[in-house]
Amino acid sequence: MIHVSGLRKVYGNGVVALDGVDLDVREGEIFGVLGQSGAGKSTLLRCVNLLERPTAGTVTVDGRELTTLGQAELRRARQGIGMIHQHFALLSSRTVAGNVAFPLEVAGVPRTRRAARVRELLELVGLADKASARPAQLSGGQKQRVGIARALAAGPKVLLSDEATSALDPGTTQSILALLKRLNAELGLTIMLITHEMHVIKAICDSVAIMRDGRIAEAGTVAELVARPGSLLTREIFPLPEPAPSGTVTLTFAGRADEPVISGLVRRFEVDVNVLGGSLEELGGRTVGRLRVRLDGGDRAGALAYLRGRGVLVEEAGPEEISAESAGGTGTAEPIEAAGVVEEAR
Numbered sequence: 001m002i003h004v005s006g007l008r009k010v011y012g013n014g015v016v017a018l019d020g021v022d023l024d025v026r027e028g029e030i031f032g033v034l035g036q037s038g039a040g041k042s043t044l045l046r047c048v049n050l051l052e053r054p055t056a057g058t059v060t061v062d063g064r065e066l067t068t069l070g071q072a073e074l075r076r077a078r079q080g081i082g083m084i085h086q087h088f089a090l091l092s093s094r095t096v097a098g099n100v101a102f103p104l105e106v107a108g109v110p111r112t113r114r115a116a117r118v119r120e121l122l123e124l125v126g127l128a129d130k131a132s133a134r135p136a137q138l139s140g141g142q143k144q145r146v147g148i149a150r151a152l153a154a155g156p157k158v159l160l161s162d163e164a165t166s167a168l169d170p171g172t173t174q175s176i177l178a179l180l181k182r183l184n185a186e187l188g189l190t191i192m193l194i195t196h197e198m199h200v201i202k203a204i205c206d207s208v209a210i211m212r213d214g215r216i217a218e219a220g221t222v223a224e225l226v227a228r229p230g231s232l233l234t235r236e237i238f239p240l241p242e243p244a245p246s247g248t249v250t251l252t253f254a255g256r257a258d259e260p261v262i263s264g265l266v267r268r269f270e271v272d273v274n275v276l277g278g279s280l281e282e283l284g285g286r287t288v289g290r291l292r293v294r295l296d297g298g299d300r301a302g303a304l305a306y307l308r309g310r311g312v313l314v315e316e317a318g319p320e321e322i323s324a325e326s327a328g329g330t331g332t333a334e335p336i337e338a339a340g341v342v343e344e345a346r
């Protein structure tokens with residue numbers, strides 16, 4: 001639904017905000033872009049609907065390459081792309097209904113059709129009783145619901161969300177995220193959101209890109225990334241001291257965290273399992289966990305093979321723990337070199 005290729009943005013002051021971004025957002029998914037302040041997230045989002053013109057690269061939305069369109073065509077294409085903002089961007093002089101009607105007026109929709117559509121949209125976001133209220137009379141969550149209704153007025157296929165929940169308290173954030181998830185499911189809406197908050201990614205995103213210094217450091221579905229060795233996302237969600245202390249093993253359980261794998265390990269291989277840290281999270285409806293352990297005694301190699309066989313991602317740390325398998329299978333590498341090989345593979 002959204003294809004971004006070779007995107008570069010250099011602002012007038014010489015700041016390189018985007019430094020070669022490639023990205024694909026599939027139809028019907030919720031795609032989160034996560035990054036710290038200044039990483040380039042807002043610039044990327046504003047380039048997707050060409051509010052910001054990229055210095056180089058292409059943006060294609062729903063099969064149309066926006067970067068080649070003239071102003072009139074671009075205005076039409078933008079009707080297929082809604083946008084919501086951190087501070088809602090409502091017109092304070094208009095009522096709630098007037099705000100939602102605004103894009104329809106601009107698009108020349110006749111008055112009666114407009115009124116019916118506004119009613120439908122306010123019902124969709126749970127604000128049918130607030131049509132005549134002014135933005136100043138609403139809570140933050142209600143204001144964002146108006147913002148969402150307005151963004152959906154022209155029936156877009158894509159919704160861009162610019163830190164839509166950053167100004168809201170945790171409870172309201174959850175209700176807005178639940179609304180976005182429902183709209184995604186009911187309308188088949190593709191949502192691209194930017195956030196600096198991991199809990200937003202955990203709550204609703206199917207896929208994620210992590211941005212650093214104007215580049216994509218890592219991208220994929222949440223399930224893919226959690227199963228990928230050395231994943232930045234996994235490290236962000238399950239923070240453990242890095243680098244892992246020598247001799248420890250870090251285990252990532254994707255989707256099987258509720259199975260008694262560890263007790264099976266102790267019973268079958270007679271190893272002592274010393275848990276050093278870890279946590280569990282609900283991700284995309286699955287329980288995912290990350291555990292750092294030290295294994296002593298018993299059949300350690302057999303225990304690790306057993307874990308891998310159960311679909312657990314096993315990452316060994318420390319030169320003395322590098323196995324022939326993880327060092328590339330030669331079994332001849334010196335410990336220090338082997339550690340380098342593993343680091344590179346990550």
Ligand SMILES: Nc1ncnc2c1ncn2[C@@H]1O[C@H](COP(=O)(O)OP(=O)(O)OP(=O)(O)O)[C@@H](O)[C@H]1O
Binds near residue numbers: 012017039044
């Ligand atoms: N209009 C502008 N003119 C010049 N530099 C800009 C402009 N907008 C953003 N920048 C710079 O581009 C870089 C990326 O900014 P951007 O706002 O895209 O990052 P961000 O990840 O969204 O950060 P935040 O979460 O703080 O909004 C920053 O160094 C910022 O100072």
